[in-house]
Amino acid sequence: MKQTPENFDTIIIGGGLAGLCNAIHLSKFGKSVLLIEKNSYPKHKVCGEYISNEVLPYLSFLGINPFDFGAVKINNFQLSTTNNKLVSAKLPLGGFGISRYQLDYILSEKAKENGVIILQDTVVSTRFNNDIFEVQTKNSENFYSKIAIGAFGKRSLLDVKLERDFIKKKSPYLGVKIHVKGKFDANKVALHNFKGGYCGVSKVEKDVINLCYITNFSSFKKYKNIADFQENEVFKNEFLRAIFKQSTPIFDEPLSISQISFETKNPVENHMIMSGDSAGMIHPLCGNGMSMAIQSAQIASKLILNYLDGQILSRKQLENEYISKWNKQFKWRLKAGHFIAMLFRNDKMANFLLQVVRKIPFLLPIIIKQTHGKPIKL
Structure with a gap:
């Protein structure tokens, strides 16, 4: 295909983790890439900002x-339920904390260094013909490519x-995030449950604590605003109350x-x-969405390179192989995430499970492994 300013090997729609990692990977092998964001x-985004170490080989x-940009090493996990019972465990692989503000910027600079064209615009339509x-x-600009990635x-x-x-169904979930300064163990990621939701807590670069929670909108709409909801629902979890009350917000508004x-x-x-x-998208309760986004880019990019280089002979073969590899890598994780989230929506069941885990502590790392993978093989 002749290369012109409007003609690319690949167009990527969306410049988050998946879009940027695809862009870097494909451009690393000399492919012309347009990323539209x-x-x-x-930019800050609502995100848990904890990433499993399984992606480190791919990022390298x-x-x-x-860690060159301030990422915080995390090896410990803490979980509490609505009745304020607590259990702790070692993370099987470990992970790290870094803000989306920092990581997206790092990746975008790397993409530009590789020759990726990043266009700040909004895609209004796509056609395949x-x-x-x-x-x-x-x-009103039109661009053409052999491959389009939706990210x-x-x-x-x-x-x-x-x-x-999925877009035809209303979703009941609301996510809220705030960065604060305060005391929290840098080596730990915590997941604290409250009635109608759960909040992840971990440190990111510059000694900042990320607080990110998800709740059912039916629980939230009973209150006037976020502050009112937090005071009456979130802070019933004593661990969350202590963290929020003993810290200083960095954002003007959540x-x-x-x-x-x-x-x-x-x-x-x-x-x-x-x-x-x-x-x-995996439930944030399972804390591994950023890792999945990065891994999905590796799967997609490797196959796309094979297609563009003629090793995969047809688009149908490309699509079937991607679906197969995506399902193999993530389908069980998503099912496990749905099941775990379903259990924790039931307060009695969640408290019972926590009692079991406290008596049989080796069960918690086994549960964690169901929503995490092994280090990525290159």
């Missing part, structure tokens, strides 16, 4: 060492235009996002390869 970098392959994608942006996150207008099944969907999604839609949250 509506926001500028850096991309030329990124998160004669084996070529046509992508139109809000600024536009949890929920997008493109999901509506593609008539994806960040929030609604309509978060954990419904099943298809990894390929209208021949577009879906990556990251666009392909599937």
Whole structure:
């Protein structure tokens, strides 16, 4: 295909973790890549900001060492239920904490260094015709490519235009995030449950604590605002009350996002390869969504390179192999995440399970492993 300013080997729609990792991977092998992202970098996002160490080999392959940019090593896990009972365990693989503000910026700079064109714009439509994608942006520019990757996150207008099944269903979940300064063990990630939701706590770079919780909107709408909801619901968990009350907010206002969907999604839609949250999203209760987004980029990019280089002979073969590998890597994790979240929505069941885990402590690392993988093989 002749290369022009409007013609690329791959167009990536969305510049979060999955989009940026795909862009770096493909450009590393000389492919022309256009990444279209509506926001500028850096930007804070509602996110747990804990990543399993399973992705470190892949990030190294991309030329990124998160610890060079202040990432915090995490080896311990703590869990509490609504009746304020607590259990702790070692994380089987360990992980690290780094903000999306920092990580997205690092990845975007690496992508640009590799020659990726990053366009700040919004995609309004995609068409697939004669084996070529046509992508139109809000600024009325048209771009063409052999491959399109959908990495536009949890929920997008493109999901509506593609008539994806999950977008037709209302989602009851609301996510809230705040950064604070205070006392918290840097080597620990905690998950504290409250009635109608749960909150993740971990440190990121610059000694900042990330507090990110998800709740059912039906619980939240009973109150006037976020502060009122926290005071009356979140702070019934004594561990959360202590952390919030003994810390100083850095953000002027908490960040929030609604309509978060954990419904099943298809990894390929209208021949577009879906990556990251666009392909599937694990419950934050299982704390590994950022890792999944990064890993999905590795799976997609390796197959796309094989297709562009003629080792995969047809688009159908490319799509089938991607679906197969995506399901092999993530389908069980998503099922396990749904099941664990379902159990913890029932307060009595959650408290009973915690009692069991406290008596048989080796069970907790086994449960954690169900939503985590092994270090990525390159």
